[in-house]
Amino acid sequence: MSADYEPRIVGFLCNWCTYAAADTAGISRMEQPPNVDIIRVMCSGRVDPVFILKAFAEGADGVIVSGCHPPGDCHYNSGNYKTFRRMPLVEALLEQYGIEKERFHWGWISGAEAPKWAQLVRDFTEQVRALRPLNWKRELESKEE
Amino acid sequence: MADNGKLKLGLYWAASCGGCDIAILELREKILDLDVAADILFWPVAMDFKYKDVEAMPDGHIDVCLFNGAIRTGENEHIAHLLRQKSKMLVAFGSCSHLGGIPGLGNFFDRRSIFERVYLEAPSVDNPEGILPQTSYQLPEGEVIIPKFYNTVKTLAQVEDVDYFVPGCPPQAPQIWTVIEAILGGQLPPKGSVVGANEKTVCDECEHNREEKHIKKFYRPHEIIPEPERCLFDQGILCAGPATRGGCGALCPSVNMPCRGCYGPPPNVIDQGAALLSAVASVVDADTEEEAARIVGEIVDPVGTFYRFGLPASLLHRRKLEEGS
Amino acid sequence: MRKISIDPITRLEGHGKIEIFLDGEGNVANAYLVIPELRGFEKFAEGRPVEEMPRITPRICGVCPEAHHIASAKACDAVYHVEVPPTGRKLREILYSAFFVADHTVHFYILGAPDFVLGPDAPPAERNILGLIHKVGLEIGGRVISCRGMGMDIVGMLGGKTVHPVGALPGGVSKAINEEERAQIEAWGHELVEFGQFGLQLFHDVVLANEAYLDMILSDTFTAPMYYMGLVDERNLVNFYDGKVRVVDPEGNEFVKYAPEEYLDVIAERVEPWTYLKFPYLKGVGWKGFVTGMDSGIYQATPLSRLNAADGMTTPQAQEAYEHFYETMGGKPVHGTLATHWARLIELLYAAERIVELATDPEITDPHVRNVPTETPDEGVGIVEAPRGTLTHHYITDERGIVQKCNLIVGTTNNYAPMSISIKKAAQAFIKEGQVSEGLLNRVEMAFRSYDPCLGCATHTLPGQMPLEVLVRDAEGNVVDVLRQNID
Numbered sequence: 001m002s003a004d005y006e007p008r009i010v011g012f013l014c015n016w017c018t019y020a021a022a023d024t025a026g027i028s029r030m031e032q033p034p035n036v037d038i039i040r041v042m043c044s045g046r047v048d049p050v051f052i053l054k055a056f057a058e059g060a061d062g063v064i065v066s067g068c069h070p071p072g073d074c075h076y077n078s079g080n081y082k083t084f085r086r087m088p089l090v091e092a093l094l095e096q097y098g099i100e101k102e103r104f105h106w107g108w109i110s111g112a113e114a115p116k117w118a119q120l121v122r123d124f125t126e127q128v129r130a131l132r133p134l135n136w137k138r139e140l141e142s143k144e145e
Numbered sequence: 146m147a148d149n150g151k152l153k154l155g156l157y158w159a160a161s162c163g164g165c166d167i168a169i170l171e172l173r174e175k176i177l178d179l180d181v182a183a184d185i186l187f188w189p190v191a192m193d194f195k196y197k198d199v200e201a202m203p204d205g206h207i208d209v210c211l212f213n214g215a216i217r218t219g220e221n222e223h224i225a226h227l228l229r230q231k232s233k234m235l236v237a238f239g240s241c242s243h244l245g246g247i248p249g250l251g252n253f254f255d256r257r258s259i260f261e262r263v264y265l266e267a268p269s270v271d272n273p274e275g276i277l278p279q280t281s282y283q284l285p286e287g288e289v290i291i292p293k294f295y296n297t298v299k300t301l302a303q304v305e306d307v308d309y310f311v312p313g314c315p316p317q318a319p320q321i322w323t324v325i326e327a328i329l330g331g332q333l334p335p336k337g338s339v340v341g342a343n344e345k346t347v348c349d350e351c352e353h354n355r356e357e358k359h360i361k362k363f364y365r366p367h368e369i370i371p372e373p374e375r376c377l378f379d380q381g382i383l384c385a386g387p388a389t390r391g392g393c394g395a396l397c398p399s400v401n402m403p404c405r406g407c408y409g410p411p412p413n414v415i416d417q418g419a420a421l422l423s424a425v426a427s428v429v430d431a432d433t434e435e436e437a438a439r440i441v442g443e444i445v446d447p448v449g450t451f452y453r454f455g456l457p458a459s460l461l462h463r464r465k466l467e468e469g470s
Numbered sequence: 471m472r473k474i475s476i477d478p479i480t481r482l483e484g485h486g487k488i489e490i491f492l493d494g495e496g497n498v499a500n501a502y503l504v505i506p507e508l509r510g511f512e513k514f515a516e517g518r519p520v521e522e523m524p525r526i527t528p529r530i531c532g533v534c535p536e537a538h539h540i541a542s543a544k545a546c547d548a549v550y551h552v553e554v555p556p557t558g559r560k561l562r563e564i565l566y567s568a569f570f571v572a573d574h575t576v577h578f579y580i581l582g583a584p585d586f587v588l589g590p591d592a593p594p595a596e597r598n599i600l601g602l603i604h605k606v607g608l609e610i611g612g613r614v615i616s617c618r619g620m621g622m623d624i625v626g627m628l629g630g631k632t633v634h635p636v637g638a639l640p641g642g643v644s645k646a647i648n649e650e651e652r653a654q655i656e657a658w659g660h661e662l663v664e665f666g667q668f669g670l671q672l673f674h675d676v677v678l679a680n681e682a683y684l685d686m687i688l689s690d691t692f693t694a695p696m697y698y699m700g701l702v703d704e705r706n707l708v709n710f711y712d713g714k715v716r717v718v719d720p721e722g723n724e725f726v727k728y729a730p731e732e733y734l735d736v737i738a739e740r741v742e743p744w745t746y747l748k749f750p751y752l753k754g755v756g757w758k759g760f761v762t763g764m765d766s767g768i769y770q771a772t773p774l775s776r777l778n779a780a781d782g783m784t785t786p787q788a789q790e791a792y793e794h795f796y797e798t799m800g801g802k803p804v805h806g807t808l809a810t811h812w813a814r815l816i817e818l819l820y821a822a823e824r825i826v827e828l829a830t831d832p833e834i835t836d837p838h839v840r841n842v843p844t845e846t847p848d849e850g851v852g853i854v855e856a857p858r859g860t861l862t863h864h865y866i867t868d869e870r871g872i873v874q875k876c877n878l879i880v881g882t883t884n885n886y887a888p889m890s891i892s893i894k895k896a897a898q899a900f901i902k903e904g905q906v907s908e909g910l911l912n913r914v915e916m917a918f919r920s921y922d923p924c925l926g927c928a929t930h931t932l933p934g935q936m937p938l939e940v941l942v943r944d945a946e947g948n949v950v951d952v953l954r955q956n957i958d
Contacts, residue, residue: 050419057460084434086426096448098465164532247529250514259510271738282744286491289744367521367640400630401644
């Protein structure tokens with residue numbers, strides 16, 4: 001059953017780095033499965049933890065947050081500093097909520113690292129595929145009482 | 146309104162501790178004014194009206210129902226639907242009905258694991274036959290029925306249509322009175338509003354001195370003795386004030402204890418815990434990933450702390466249920 | 471069998487219903503007090519930082535949150551092996567004593583007094599706080615509200631909030647008091663001592679002076695000799711905050727005296743499938759069913775049992791009241807459940823005297839009120855007397871102080887079996903041959919009421935209407951008779 005489902009993954013990518021890499025990867029026709037729905041944000045520091053929680057709550061099986069490499073690449077100087085201060089706490093939250101850590105990836109991919117993006121998409125899709133669909137709302141409803 | 150011009154009031158408690166009912170007592174002498182203005186038609190904790198009396202009322206007979214307590218059992222939900230039907234206005238009163246409250250922490254677990262602990266595993270329990278409570282049981286004399294214990298705690302709004310929300314664990318007396326006056330005077334904001342609180346955060350009412358925060362280490366409240374004049378959060382003690390709606394008077398900080406968020410999220414915040422997480426992360430003084438991870442890694446029980454009163458109301462509602470729940 | 475359901479029980483803290491089954495002759499075969507609620511604190515405590523337990527456990531009961539707050543703080547002290555500085559301990563005890571005054575006030579004046587001041591057979595329309603005020607004067611209602619307020623304001627001063635106070639944590643309390651606060655607490659304390667004496671005088675003038683009431687208190691229906699439990703200090707005198715738990719047998723002799731960490735050697739809890747609440751009993755005697763006496767492990771934990779289990783009170787006026795109580799009632803121990811109301815008033819006076827004693831203690835404004843724990847946390851038990859009974863909090867943590875296991879035996883729980891028995895006795899006494907009378911309605915409630923404080927409040931000023939509906943069902947569950955009181 002796990003093998004049959006197509007994971008739905010939401011990716012929050014920063015405009016200047018990872019989004020550019022993803023763009024390049026696409027244009028270059030690097031092979032990637034289509035499972036990642038990309039949401040472009042201006043900076044990974046824009047990613048409010050609530051986006052990640054909402055993605056899972058609304059049906060995502062996996063979530064990616066990716067931005068520019070600290071310390072020096074952030075287009076806004078220190079936006080990515082906010083990212084790395086928040087994300088460990090988001091990981092801790094997800095763990096306590098029972099969402100497997102394999103469903104959430106955050107990190108840094110620069111605009112010049114298109115192959116790295118494509119690889120991440122391939123690897124992460126398979127990683128999430130190996131888990132069951134999360135189906136957060138539907139699971140909750142079916143086991144309601 | 147009744148023919149005598151008095152407001153027809155109902156109060157009910159679901160999965161509750163009774164604190165919201167004592168909060169009504171905290172009106173002190175104003176209780177006598179309330180008695181002049183209102184007839185209480187249903188208040189199981191204080192008066193002898195029964196469910197049958199509510200069932201016998203015409204629909205919409207009760208003008209205002211103050212409903213406290215979370216939805217934990219089938220009976221809680223059933224009465225929520227009944228009171229909605231019989232009330233013109235249904236108010237979620239207090240943290241439990243508003244957000245899930247402390248009983249909402251039960252959403253880390255499910256019915257099976259709770260029953261196992263309470264009735265089988267607890268060290269004082271003497272239960273060699275492994276008896277568990279049953280929703281229906283045949284005694285020698287006849288049948289006894291008890292309500293179903295749900296897997297998941299819910300807020301009132303998650304099971305019924307709610308008109309207003311009065312936050313707090315419990316709501317503080319001055320705000321309760323403000324809400325009553327607003328009801329009596331017909332001066333309520335749009336349906337679905339939070340009433341009995343202000344539009345800012347607890348920090349606004351807190352009298353501690355705030356400076357810029359650069360936290361290198363978080364402390365649990367018993368680990369240090371803070372300087373009483375300074376903001377507790379400045380000193381590394383996690384305080385939910387920045388992510389909590391104000392109106393309570395910042396009573397906990399007034400005795401040097403950090404806020405834990407019982408008045409719920411500030412206006413326009415949909416997930417209180419995520420907001421508090423952001424607030425906490427934003428004051429972490431770290432310039433490398435490793436240092437940031439180390440500093441926030443010291444925070445224990447993040448979900449239980451950031452969502453102390455609002456786990457059921459959070460976006461995810463509860464910890465994932467296991468197979469066989 | 472025909473079944474009479476009283477659902478829900480009202481004017482109590484908590485959800486409950488009574489199921490009364492009648493035999494073929496219409497006499498009571500059995501009566502069950504069914505508790506349909508559970509929230510699961512003993513489980514969802516797991517994973518919580520232990521120092522948060524004094525803020526989480528008060529939500530077990532919003533009528534006595536202070537009891538949980540303090541018991542929990544004491545358990546945390548034990549978990550961390552930390553000693554509380556003397557001033558910190560005394561401030562906790564002031565908060566606790568003030569709360570005791572407020573809580574006992576609510577129970578006696580608004581719940582219990584009407585039955586006595588007006589009488590159990592008084593028209594229901596008069597049998598409430600309004601009727602009481604009419605009988606003894608409007609001044610009383612105002613004084614009750616105001617004195618309860620003083621007690622609560624002391625709680626608020628020390629604990630921030632009056633309902634669900636904060637401020638007690640492992641090692642002490644979070645805030646010291648200054649001279650102005652101290653003076654205020656002392657002033658209120660004196661007023662509350664006077665209020666305490668007033669209550670006892672009221673009880674004398676209105677209850678004890680009336681033979682009918684006295685008979686009721688001494689009557690067999692409301693009497694059930696059993697074991698009695700209460701916290702005592704090293705001189706075996708009543709102490710709500712600290713000490714050892716002493717249990718005396720139905721004849722008043724000490725059966726066991728245990729330290730908090732020994733509670734598992736003494737108490738066990740039974741589970742029944744028809745209710746969510748467990749039944750504690752004394753392991754040393756054993757569970758013998760729903761009977762009381764020397765051979766049954768059922769015990770009670772109430773103001774009455776506390777006085778029975780102790781040798782006296784530590785404060786002078788309360789001690790005088792204590793001696794007078796036993797003289798009047800014919801010696802120790804007293805078994806009449808309704809005498810609990812009197813015991814409650816003696817405790818109210820004691821708590822008020824303690825406020826004054828502590829507020830005039832030379833150390834009370836000392837700024838050193840908390841010690842930071844240094845030991846590795848592991849396990850601890852904290853016990854206090856809640857107004858409704860002995861309260862036990864037991865936590866096991868990991869080395870970071872995160873709760874791994876939690877066990878709680880809560881005040882009212884101690885009394886679940888005794889209450890069940892009292893209700894059955896009352897039901898059997900008043901329901902005969904299928905005749906359900908109005909006397910049942912009130913007297914069954916009176917049997918219950920003396921065990922538990924409740925939220926009856928000044929708004930319960932509806933003219934005594936105790937709307938009550940009793941359904942009599944045949945064996946198929948069809949309603950064959952409906953008895954109503956004050957329902958149109």
